[in-house]
Amino acid sequence: MSLVQKISIFGATGSIGTSTLALIFANPSAYEVIAITAEKNVKELAKIALKTKAKYAVIADKSLHQTLQNLLQGAKTIALSGRDGLLEAAKIHVDIVVSAVVGLAGLEVTYAAIPYCKKLALANKESIVAAGEQILSLAHQHGTKILPVDSEHSAIFQVFEETNRAHLHKLILTASGGPFRQLPAAEFAHISVEKALKHPNWKMGAKITIDCATLANKGLELIEAALLFNVPADQIDVVVHPESIIHSLVAYQDGSTLAQLGMPDMRTAISYALSWPNRCATSVQPLNLADIRNLSFEAPDLERFPALRLARESLIRGQTQRIIFNTANEIAVDHFLNGTISFMGISKIIEQLLEKTSSKPLSTIEDIVDFDQQLRLKTKEMITQITF
Ligand SMILES: NC(=O)c1ccc[n+]([C@@H]2O[C@H](COP(=O)([O-])OP(=O)(O)OC[C@H]3O[C@@H](n4cnc5c(N)ncnc54)[C@H](OP(=O)(O)O)[C@@H]3O)[C@@H](O)[C@H]2O)c1
Structure with missing residues (x-):
C-alpha cells in the first residue's frame, strides 16, 4: 500500500x-x-x-x-x-x-x-x-x-475476538440516553424541536440528533451491530451510559468483558477507520478517568422510548421490516423537524407503517431503493391521516 x-x-x-x-x-x-x-x-x-x-x-x-x-x-x-x-x-x-x-x-x-x-x-x-x-x-x-x-461499532470492532466467537456471551451497546433520559413520561407530549436538537454529549447532524433523542438511533445501531458482527438480536444488549466514555463492550462466556473507552469525539473512531490496521495520533483530548470520577449505567426505558423496541422487533422479523423501520423513521423525523408531527408521533408512525406493510422479497439494491421510494409515499400519506 x-x-x-x-x-x-x-x-x-x-x-x-x-x-x-x-x-x-x-x-x-x-x-x-x-x-x-x-x-x-x-x-x-x-x-x-x-x-x-x-x-x-x-x-x-x-x-x-x-x-x-x-x-x-x-x-x-x-x-x-x-x-x-x-x-x-x-x-x-x-x-x-x-x-x-x-x-x-x-x-x-x-x-x-x-x-x-x-x-x-x-x-x-x-x-x-x-x-x-x-x-x-x-x-x-x-x-x-x-x-x-459509528463509535459503538468501532468500539466493538476493536475488542471483538473473532477467534473466540464461539465463546461470545453478548455485545453491549452503550447509549447516552439523549436529552430526555430523565424527562417524565407526561412531558413527552410537549417536547420541542429546539430541545430535541440539544444532545448532551455529541455534536452531530440534525437527523441523527433527533434519532438519539428518540433512541431510534440506538435501534438502528442494534440492527447495524447484528449485521456487521453477525450476532443474533438476543445476544445484543443496550445499556444507558450518560457520560458516553465507554463506547461499547463485548462480554465473553468466561466472565471477561472488554470495553473501548475515550472522550466523546468522533475523530477517534474516524481516525481508527482511516488508519486501520494502524493507529494515528489525533488532537482528541486524552481520557482522564480521575477527572471524570464516575461512570454510571441504567437500563433503557422502552415505554418512553418505543423506537428502540420497534427496532429490535424489526431486526428479528427480517430485512423488509428493517427497511420499513428506517424509512418511516427518516420521513417522520423530517416531519418532526418541520413541525408537522409531535416527538412521540415519530415512533407512532414507525409502528403504524410496520403494522400496515407486508413483507416482500427483496434481493437487489434496485429492489430496496424502489421499496424505499414506495414506503416514503405511503408514510407521507399516513402522516396526513393521523392526528398528533
Ligand atoms: N454526526 C455524528 O457524530 C455521527 C456519528 C455516528 C454515525 N453518524 C452517521 O453518519 C451519517 C452522517 O451523519 P452526519 O451527522 O454527518 O449528517 P449531516 O451533518 O447531516 O451531513 C450529511 C451529509 O450528507 C449530505 N447529504 C444529505 N442528503 C443527501 C442526499 N440526498 N444526497 C447526497 N448527499 C446528501 C449532506 O450534504 P449538505 O451539507 O449539502 O446537506 C452532508 O454532506 C449518518 O448516517 C449518521 O447516522 C454520524
Missing part, C-alpha cells in the same frame, strides 16, 4: 465529513483527496474542493451544477452533479471511501463504491440497516474491508 492514501468523502460537508477533513488537514501528506460530495451546500463544497485540491466535487442537487462550476472557476477540480455524478465519483479507484451521507440516500453510492475501494469507512448506518446482506456480500466478493465509523 502506498504511503499516500487516496480518499473520497461522500457527505463531506456534514458533521462526519467535517471531522474527517479535520483529520486530513492535520496530516495532509498522508492523503490525496479524490472526490468530495454534498447535497445542497455548494459554497462549503467548493471551499473544501479548493482547500483539498480534490479532483472531483459532486453536488447531488443538479440545479446547483452551474453554481458549483462558477465557484470552482480557475481550479483543477471537476464539477459533477446529480445521481449520475455521485455514481461516477463512487466508481473511481481509491484506497478509502468515507460513506457519510445521512439517510438511505447514501445507499446507492456506498454500494457502488465497494468494488472500487480497499477500505470503506462506514458512517451511513441506514445503508447497513436496509441492505446489510447485499453490502456485506459485495464487500466480501471484492475483498473490501468495512470499517465502522
Whole structure:
C-alpha cells in the first residue's frame, strides 16, 4: 500500500465529513483527496474542493451544477452533479471511501463504491440497516474491508475476538440516553424541536440528533451491530451510559468483558477507520478517568422510548421490516423537524407503517431503493391521516 492514501468523502460537508477533513488537514501528506460530495451546500463544497485540491466535487442537487462550476472557476477540480455524478465519483479507484451521507440516500453510492475501494469507512448506518446482506456480500466478493465509523461499532470492532466467537456471551451497546433520559413520561407530549436538537454529549447532524433523542438511533445501531458482527438480536444488549466514555463492550462466556473507552469525539473512531490496521495520533483530548470520577449505567426505558423496541422487533422479523423501520423513521423525523408531527408521533408512525406493510422479497439494491421510494409515499400519506 502506498504511503499516500487516496480518499473520497461522500457527505463531506456534514458533521462526519467535517471531522474527517479535520483529520486530513492535520496530516495532509498522508492523503490525496479524490472526490468530495454534498447535497445542497455548494459554497462549503467548493471551499473544501479548493482547500483539498480534490479532483472531483459532486453536488447531488443538479440545479446547483452551474453554481458549483462558477465557484470552482480557475481550479483543477471537476464539477459533477446529480445521481449520475455521485455514481461516477463512487466508481473511481481509491484506497478509502468515507460513506457519510445521512439517510438511505447514501445507499446507492456506498454500494457502488465497494468494488472500487480497499477500505470503506462506514458512517451511513441506514445503508447497513436496509441492505446489510447485499453490502456485506459485495464487500466480501471484492475483498473490501468495512470499517465502522459509528463509535459503538468501532468500539466493538476493536475488542471483538473473532477467534473466540464461539465463546461470545453478548455485545453491549452503550447509549447516552439523549436529552430526555430523565424527562417524565407526561412531558413527552410537549417536547420541542429546539430541545430535541440539544444532545448532551455529541455534536452531530440534525437527523441523527433527533434519532438519539428518540433512541431510534440506538435501534438502528442494534440492527447495524447484528449485521456487521453477525450476532443474533438476543445476544445484543443496550445499556444507558450518560457520560458516553465507554463506547461499547463485548462480554465473553468466561466472565471477561472488554470495553473501548475515550472522550466523546468522533475523530477517534474516524481516525481508527482511516488508519486501520494502524493507529494515528489525533488532537482528541486524552481520557482522564480521575477527572471524570464516575461512570454510571441504567437500563433503557422502552415505554418512553418505543423506537428502540420497534427496532429490535424489526431486526428479528427480517430485512423488509428493517427497511420499513428506517424509512418511516427518516420521513417522520423530517416531519418532526418541520413541525408537522409531535416527538412521540415519530415512533407512532414507525409502528403504524410496520403494522400496515407486508413483507416482500427483496434481493437487489434496485429492489430496496424502489421499496424505499414506495414506503416514503405511503408514510407521507399516513402522516396526513393521523392526528398528533
Ligand atoms: N454526526 C455524528 O457524530 C455521527 C456519528 C455516528 C454515525 N453518524 C452517521 O453518519 C451519517 C452522517 O451523519 P452526519 O451527522 O454527518 O449528517 P449531516 O451533518 O447531516 O451531513 C450529511 C451529509 O450528507 C449530505 N447529504 C444529505 N442528503 C443527501 C442526499 N440526498 N444526497 C447526497 N448527499 C446528501 C449532506 O450534504 P449538505 O451539507 O449539502 O446537506 C452532508 O454532506 C449518518 O448516517 C449518521 O447516522 C454520524
